[in-house]
Amino acid sequence: MSKIIEIKKMRKVYGDGVELMALDDVDLTIEEGEVLSIVGPSGSGKSTLLNMIGLLDTPSDGEIWLKGQNITHVSSKERARLRNKELGFIFQYHHLLPEFDAVENVMMPLLIAGMDKKEARERAIALLGEVGLGDRLKNKPNQLSGGQNQRVAVARALAGHPSIVIGDEPTGNLDSKSSDMIYELLRKLNRQMNQTFILVTHDMNMAEKTDRILRLVDGRIVSEMRREGDRFVSRDLQTAD
Amino acid sequence: MFELAIAERHILGNPKMVLFTVLSVALAVGVVVVLIGLMEGYEENLIENTVENSPHVTVDPKEDEDYIYLYRTLTAIAEEDPEVVAASPRLVGMAAAKYKDNVVGVTFIGADPVQEDLLLRVREDMIWGDYYDLRFKRHAAVVGTDLADDLELKRGDDFRLTRQNVTIKVKAVGIIDTGTSLDQTLVYLPLETAQDLLGEGDVVTEMGIRLSDIDAAPAVAADLNNKTRYKAESWQEKSRDILDMLNVNSSTSLIFYILIGIISGLGIANTMIMIISRRTKEIGIMMAMGADQLSIMKIFILESVILGPPSALLGGGLAYVAAKFIGTIEVPAEIYIADRMTVALDLGTFLIVAVCALLINFLAGIYPAYKASRLDPVEAIATE
Numbered sequence: 001m002s003k004i005i006e007i008k009k010m011r012k013v014y015g016d017g018v019e020l021m022a023l024d025d026v027d028l029t030i031e032e033g034e035v036l037s038i039v040g041p042s043g044s045g046k047s048t049l050l051n052m053i054g055l056l057d058t059p060s061d062g063e064i065w066l067k068g069q070n071i072t073h074v075s076s077k078e079r080a081r082l083r084n085k086e087l088g089f090i091f092q093y094h095h096l097l098p099e100f101d102a103v104e105n106v107m108m109p110l111l112i113a114g115m116d117k118k119e120a121r122e123r124a125i126a127l128l129g130e131v132g133l134g135d136r137l138k139n140k141p142n143q144l145s146g147g148q149n150q151r152v153a154v155a156r157a158l159a160g161h162p163s164i165v166i167g168d169e170p171t172g173n174l175d176s177k178s179s180d181m182i183y184e185l186l187r188k189l190n191r192q193m194n195q196t197f198i199l200v201t202h203d204m205n206m207a208e209k210t211d212r213i214l215r216l217v218d219g220r221i222v223s224e225m226r227r228e229g230d231r232f233v234s235r236d237l238q239t240a241d
Numbered sequence: 242m243f244e245l246a247i248a249e250r251h252i253l254g255n256p257k258m259v260l261f262t263v264l265s266v267a268l269a270v271g272v273v274v275v276l277i278g279l280m281e282g283y284e285e286n287l288i289e290n291t292v293e294n295s296p297h298v299t300v301d302p303k304e305d306e307d308y309i310y311l312y313r314t315l316t317a318i319a320e321e322d323p324e325v326v327a328a329s330p331r332l333v334g335m336a337a338a339k340y341k342d343n344v345v346g347v348t349f350i351g352a353d354p355v356q357e358d359l360l361l362r363v364r365e366d367m368i369w370g371d372y373y374d375l376r377f378k379r380h381a382a383v384v385g386t387d388l389a390d391d392l393e394l395k396r397g398d399d400f401r402l403t404r405q406n407v408t409i410k411v412k413a414v415g416i417i418d419t420g421t422s423l424d425q426t427l428v429y430l431p432l433e434t435a436q437d438l439l440g441e442g443d444v445v446t447e448m449g450i451r452l453s454d455i456d457a458a459p460a461v462a463a464d465l466n467n468k469t470r471y472k473a474e475s476w477q478e479k480s481r482d483i484l485d486m487l488n489v490n491s492s493t494s495l496i497f498y499i500l501i502g503i504i505s506g507l508g509i510a511n512t513m514i515m516i517i518s519r520r521t522k523e524i525g526i527m528m529a530m531g532a533d534q535l536s537i538m539k540i541f542i543l544e545s546v547i548l549g550p551p552s553a554l555l556g557g558g559l560a561y562v563a564a565k566f567i568g569t570i571e572v573p574a575e576i577y578i579a580d581r582m583t584v585a586l587d588l589g590t591f592l593i594v595a596v597c598a599l600l601i602n603f604l605a606g607i608y609p610a611y612k613a614s615r616l617d618p619v620e621a622i623a624t625e
Contacts, residue, residue, distance in 0.1 A: 057619050
């Protein structure tokens with residue numbers, strides 16, 4: 001497996017007067033095809049780390065490498081291009097565009113990428129079929145349930161064949177049944193397409209299904225547990241679980 | 242072009258706000274088109290009035306004289322010019338008209354009815370009687386319609402005209418409605434009667450000339466000035482003050498148009514800022530999906546510009562309706578130059594205003610769109 005994301009000595013400081021250290025000297029390597037979960041209390045820097053990986057935010061210090069390329073200081077246009085090509089986002093709330101129906105929402109990243117409309121529509125319809133919404137193509141977000149909308153959001157995140165899919169509490173707003181369904185969907189896609197998934201979650205049930213769990217406290221990675229078969233093993237081989 | 246699709250949905254998603262924005266711009270377009278139309282209508286009326294109701298060339302007495310004595314010779318000289326359609330020697334003066342207890346100051350014009358009719362198409366404006374009667378009746382007069390009202394003069398009544406110590410009695414044989422302020426003071430007399438009133442013998446005060454081509458007036462006037470020592474003046478020269486005033490007027494109007502444009506631009510910008518502040522989260526999501534700053538700017542500038550054409554069209558419609566309505570209102574000829582205001586609606590004017598409206602929409606969209614494109618995606622997505 002090759003490294004897809006490398007974070008080197010990353011720091012993020014917010015605020016001018018009273019400074020808040022959101023990320024403190026974080027080093028992290030993520031392998032291609034990995035399903036990674038990030039857990040930790042509120043305000044521990046999980047979302048900040050995710051925004052860094054998602055190229056939505058820039059670090060105060062340190063570097064971020066994507067597929068062997070240092071992208072810490074690329075232009076905003078290039079960041080936008082990379083977000084479109086390499087990344088897919090799933091948010092806690094579906095964040096679909098309210099005026100557009102399911103197909104159109106899924107088409108959006110493809111159209112932003114400049115894909116032909118017809119081709120984009122075909123791909124969107126196929127994806128919606130895969131997430132089990134083949135019969136809700138023309139429904140707008142207000143005509144779908146929370147779980148259905150989140151599945152549309154998953155389809156949208158996957159539309160452009162991103163190498164990394166980022167989920168910020170992707171199931172945080174759903175009941176456990178929908179939540180499981182979404183996770184199974186992500187896992188299936190991960191196996192099929194070898195995409196990398198990085199999920200921030202409060203839900204330990206979900207975290208324990210991933211390949212690796214990072215725990216953040218006060219902007220630092222305090223523990224890292226890797227799955228080995230049915231068990232999680234910490235980096236220094238302490239038995240977790 | 243996903244930007245257009247999004248812009249379109251945003252607009253359709255905010256029908257009320259959009260409607261009011263379109264209305265405000267339409268109103269601005271309508272007002273400006275009507276104002277320009279009124280100005281142009283006024284100008285057209287003025288020129289038409291000048292050209293139709295006054296001589297194309299006026300010849301005044303020589304510099305050191307009060308009257309034209311050899312007016313028959315002058316007429317003959319003027320008529321040599323092939324452009325000249327009519328040359329009418331006229332005696333224009335002031336007098337008091339008295340009927341019963343009513344006294345009104347009048348301007349009398351003594352002229353040969355045939356020549357004067359050729360000069361100013363007098364008979365077309367007659368609402369009662371025949372101007373040609375003045376050829377055969379020495380003590381007859383044609384009276385302006387408002388003057389007749391003021392004097393309470395009825396058709397066929399005798400009234401008196403007094404100038405200094407001369408008083409003559411004339412019979413009202415006709416009523417004329419020129420549609421101008423002249424109707425309040427005008428009395429047409431036979432030339433000889435006017436000369437009697439003046440008491441200076443066989444003289445006139447001016448000669449009016451009508452031409453087949455009104456643009457030839459300066460050349461004809463110059464030619465007469467070369468041939469005689471009388472002072473000939475074209476209608477363009479005589480109306481110079483008015484034409485200058487119109488120019489000054491139009492530059493002050495321009496300031497108003499610009500202000501109207503700025504006000505409607507601010508209205509559009511306001512709507513755009515409202516739309517953007519409601520859509521902050523969506524903007525963040527689009528950025529996360531890879532829309533770059535230029536695309537975000539495009540979306541909101543497009544939204545602003547899309548509102549332009551319907552606003553302009555609606556504004557054109559409003560202007561048309563307003564123009565028709567204004568055309569039906571009667572206005573007193575003494576405060577305006579005609580008894581109806583004309584709004585000269587010109588497609589060219591409308592197109593220029595419409596293009597300006599589009600430009601305003603575009604300019605008004607730039608700042609809000611720029612602000613939208615500079616949003617921090619993390620903060621935008623976190624917006625509630």
